[in-house]
Amino acid sequence: MESNQIELKQSSLQITGMTCAACANRIEKGLNKLEGVKEANVNFAMERATITYDPTVMDLSKMEQSIQKLGYGTAKETIDLQLSGMTCAACANKIEKSLNKLPGVTNATVNFAMETAHVEYSPTEVTVADMQNQVEKLGYKAMPKQAQSNLEEHRYQEIIHQKRKLFISVLLSLPLLWSMVSHFSFTSWIWMPELFMNPWFQLALATPVQFYIGKQFYVGAFKALRNKSANMDVLIALGTSAAYFYSLYLSIVWASSADAAHHGPDLYFETSAVLITLVVLGKLFESQAKGRTSEAIKKLMGLQAKTALVVRDGQELTIPVEEVVTGDIVLVKPGEKVPVDGEVVEGTSSVDESMLTGESIPVEKNVGDFVIGATVNKNGRLRVKATKVGKETVLAQIIKVVEEAQGSKAPIQRVADRISGIFVPIVVAIAVLAFGVWYFIVTPGDFASALEKSIAILVIACPCALGLATPTSIMAGSGRAAEMGVLFKGGEHLESTHKIEAIILDKTGTITKGEPELTDVWVDNMEESDFLRLVGAAEKSSEHPLAEAIVSGIKGRGLELPEASEFEAVPGYGIRAVVEGKVILAGTRRLMAKYGVTAEQAFDQMSKLEQEGKTAMLIAIDQQYAGIVAVADTIKETSKTAVDRLKRMGLEVIMITGDNERTARAIASQVGIDNVLAEVLPEGKAEEVKKLQSQGKKVAMVGDGINDAPALALADIGMAIGTGTDVAMEAADVTLMRGDLNSIPDAIFMSRKTMRNIRQNLFWALAYNSAGIPIAAIGLLAPWVAGAAMAFSSVSVVLNALRLQRVKI
Numbered sequence: 001m002e003s004n005q006i007e008l009k010q011s012s013l014q015i016t017g018m019t020c021a022a023c024a025n026r027i028e029k030g031l032n033k034l035e036g037v038k039e040a041n042v043n044f045a046m047e048r049a050t051i052t053y054d055p056t057v058m059d060l061s062k063m064e065q066s067i068q069k070l071g072y073g074t075a076k077e078t079i080d081l082q083l084s085g086m087t088c089a090a091c092a093n094k095i096e097k098s099l100n101k102l103p104g105v106t107n108a109t110v111n112f113a114m115e116t117a118h119v120e121y122s123p124t125e126v127t128v129a130d131m132q133n134q135v136e137k138l139g140y141k142a143m144p145k146q147a148q149s150n151l152e153e154h155r156y157q158e159i160i161h162q163k164r165k166l167f168i169s170v171l172l173s174l175p176l177l178w179s180m181v182s183h184f185s186f187t188s189w190i191w192m193p194e195l196f197m198n199p200w201f202q203l204a205l206a207t208p209v210q211f212y213i214g215k216q217f218y219v220g221a222f223k224a225l226r227n228k229s230a231n232m233d234v235l236i237a238l239g240t241s242a243a244y245f246y247s248l249y250l251s252i253v254w255a256s257s258a259d260a261a262h263h264g265p266d267l268y269f270e271t272s273a274v275l276i277t278l279v280v281l282g283k284l285f286e287s288q289a290k291g292r293t294s295e296a297i298k299k300l301m302g303l304q305a306k307t308a309l310v311v312r313d314g315q316e317l318t319i320p321v322e323e324v325v326t327g328d329i330v331l332v333k334p335g336e337k338v339p340v341d342g343e344v345v346e347g348t349s350s351v352d353e354s355m356l357t358g359e360s361i362p363v364e365k366n367v368g369d370f371v372i373g374a375t376v377n378k379n380g381r382l383r384v385k386a387t388k389v390g391k392e393t394v395l396a397q398i399i400k401v402v403e404e405a406q407g408s409k410a411p412i413q414r415v416a417d418r419i420s421g422i423f424v425p426i427v428v429a430i431a432v433l434a435f436g437v438w439y440f441i442v443t444p445g446d447f448a449s450a451l452e453k454s455i456a457i458l459v460i461a462c463p464c465a466l467g468l469a470t471p472t473s474i475m476a477g478s479g480r481a482a483e484m485g486v487l488f489k490g491g492e493h494l495e496s497t498h499k500i501e502a503i504i505l506d507k508t509g510t511i512t513k514g515e516p517e518l519t520d521v522w523v524d525n526m527e528e529s530d531f532l533r534l535v536g537a538a539e540k541s542s543e544h545p546l547a548e549a550i551v552s553g554i555k556g557r558g559l560e561l562p563e564a565s566e567f568e569a570v571p572g573y574g575i576r577a578v579v580e581g582k583v584i585l586a587g588t589r590r591l592m593a594k595y596g597v598t599a600e601q602a603f604d605q606m607s608k609l610e611q612e613g614k615t616a617m618l619i620a621i622d623q624q625y626a627g628i629v630a631v632a633d634t635i636k637e638t639s640k641t642a643v644d645r646l647k648r649m650g651l652e653v654i655m656i657t658g659d660n661e662r663t664a665r666a667i668a669s670q671v672g673i674d675n676v677l678a679e680v681l682p683e684g685k686a687e688e689v690k691k692l693q694s695q696g697k698k699v700a701m702v703g704d705g706i707n708d709a710p711a712l713a714l715a716d717i718g719m720a721i722g723t724g725t726d727v728a729m730e731a732a733d734v735t736l737m738r739g740d741l742n743s744i745p746d747a748i749f750m751s752r753k754t755m756r757n758i759r760q761n762l763f764w765a766l767a768y769n770s771a772g773i774p775i776a777a778i779g780l781l782a783p784w785v786a787g788a789a790m791a792f793s794s795v796s797v798v799l800n801a802l803r804l805q806r807v808k809i
Helices: 023-032 059-067 089-100 128-137 148-181 197-212 213-225 233-253 270-291 295-302 395-408 411-442 447-460 464-483 491-499 509-510 528-539 547-557 589-594 600-613 639-649 663-672 680-692 706-714 727-731 743-777 785-806
Strands: 011-018 037-043 046-051 075-085 103-109 115-119 140-144 308-310 315-322 330-331 341-346 349-352 361-366 382-388 486-488 502-506 517-523 562-569 574-579 582-586 616-620 626-630 653-658 675-677 699-705 717-721 735-736
Touching: 011 059, 023 037, 023 046, 023 059, 046 059, 046 653, 075 128, 089 103, 089 115, 089 128, 089 411, 115 128, 115 600, 128 140, 148 270, 197 213, 197 233, 213 233, 233 270, 233 411, 233 447, 270 447, 270 717, 270 785, 341 600, 395 464, 395 486, 411 447, 411 491, 411 680, 411 743, 447 743, 447 785, 464 486, 464 491, 464 547, 464 743, 464 785, 486 491, 486 653, 486 743, 491 717, 491 743, 502 509, 502 517, 509 547, 509 663, 509 699, 517 528, 517 547, 517 600, 528 547, 528 562, 528 574, 528 582, 528 616, 528 626, 547 616, 547 626, 582 589, 589 616, 600 616, 600 626, 600 663, 639 663, 639 743, 653 663, 653 680, 663 675, 680 699, 680 706, 699 706, 735 743, 743 785
Parallel strands: 502 653, 502 699, 653 675, 699 717, 717 735
Antiparallel strands: 011 046, 037 046, 075 115, 075 140, 103 115, 308 315, 308 330, 330 382, 341 382, 349 361, 486 735, 517 626, 562 574, 574 582, 582 616, 616 626
């Protein structure tokens, strides 16, 4: 009976979003109602839930979903691990599966090309040490990801080590290769030292190559087989061992025979030695090429200032930029880089922000303005109060997005991973079958000939190129896009962007500059100054760009604005405020109708202003129509060009705005957009995205405001203008750092180029293996030729991916 009892498990979850003890009680009750949960206790002070449950019925992911349905969240941490010891995509798949099986690990993805693992986990359930132990059990090593400089040093040392091994391997393999070449009839004129043909001399040369240089393949193969899987190392170890040990057997037989005094037997020591040499050479080229795929990260990191001049205790100190803390006063001299993000507290200057915006004209900076780290101070001396340092700076966030995109896995890669996972066992089976066919049927009893064919199959079929095909292209493509000011948040978004069929562009701040100006004022039966004072006071509490333009224009006329005692924004309609006891309404025709204000007498004038591309707002004071104010937002210089490019790419371009139909069409006609969705409420933008998706179209939404966030999140691809709000950028899949609409076709262009590159890599990797196996099986491929082809197939895939770094628009 005792043995049949279910073993309960206890786990902890860190809870976020609780505001009081009632929240804790609610979560506790919700968890206790779940099937399989025996007991749940939520500690409000520690923000932690401790749950005892039956693991055969319940798991952590279901509990997390339950907590999220109650309106709370669970804290997750992420860690990037630097991996070593992987030799092919099968190794990466094995580590990924093993990490995902750990309790508390929500998601783990391993990037073979970058040799990293990105793990999302619950810190109360699993530790980084647990992950490292899990990886080490598989025979690999994992360390928390090093800083870029340390990582570069590690790669440099690794390449030096590989070069040393390659030199030794070439030195020992050349005499063996020489002896092999002399067997060909057309090379009979080549002088051959008698010593080179001696089996014991060949054994002496081949043994260090086999067991010192080739040790990595044996170790890798052992680890793989111990964990009941197979990888490239298994194929190399099998193929070279077969050639080496068969040659050793022939040498022993020859030594004990009567022919020992004569010419030695036909041996295959050169096959194993040359194969290992070629694979090591291929790995060296591959490592050097892979190092170049992170060029974008190196360039971005190179933009950072190395030191900062700070004022502490009245003294000016030069310190490493890493030591600057929030609140420090930083001095920035002319010609120097701004070391951190901050607010100007003294001085005026112009700052070159082209690294961020792509705009070559320097931006004027005065007291109260914000400056961004890595931009260049041109002519004035600035005192800047540090507001964001270290990982919080804009540049650090950009680097983080690019690193995450390069380390993420595109959906198309999962296909390659599945193929790689089953490829090696199939190849071994084919090699065994080919050996049997040759030994028993084609050349009965000829062990050497049959062995040669099976070795060639084992070597030619290594799936290295298949494992590198996708990640190297994603790394190079996302890096080049970042240099263009386009940040893809992940490989899946880089892949999905090329499928876009329709683009919805928000008007304000996206097509237009988002900096409108007050252009017209029409007043009915009152003094203009009194009218403007009341309107300005009402609009002062609004965050809408149009409201800011009205307030700025009124203040520019020298008017002092009182404070509103009440304020209410009516999304999609306008505003309602109370100023000096008067109720002020400012907005659309629908706002007037909503509050029962008769304003038909102003509609003709309003229509005329709208036809000029201006946004006109009706004003009512105490339920009586009082006048009109109009603002105009100028179009970005690049908008028309960008729309033309999108149309030439075969995309449907749609403009969406809360403005009225006439104003919207006037703006749209200036940039060449025919399809206009006007008078759309903020929540209606997401609905318009749904409508297009229901027609089977892949939709991209481009916006910059908080009210665009729902539509950005719902669209197949959400693109946020980087000069916009943090909320919009957080909700988007792609960030366009330069605020230039040309970045949209740039993003689609890079997505198309990257996907084309990936397909080329996958095609050639698969075609190479598919064609190579039958050619080797019918005996048309010598093992050393197969080794050379296999080694350079990986290099060719990486070099093809690197072409993306030179793409020009």
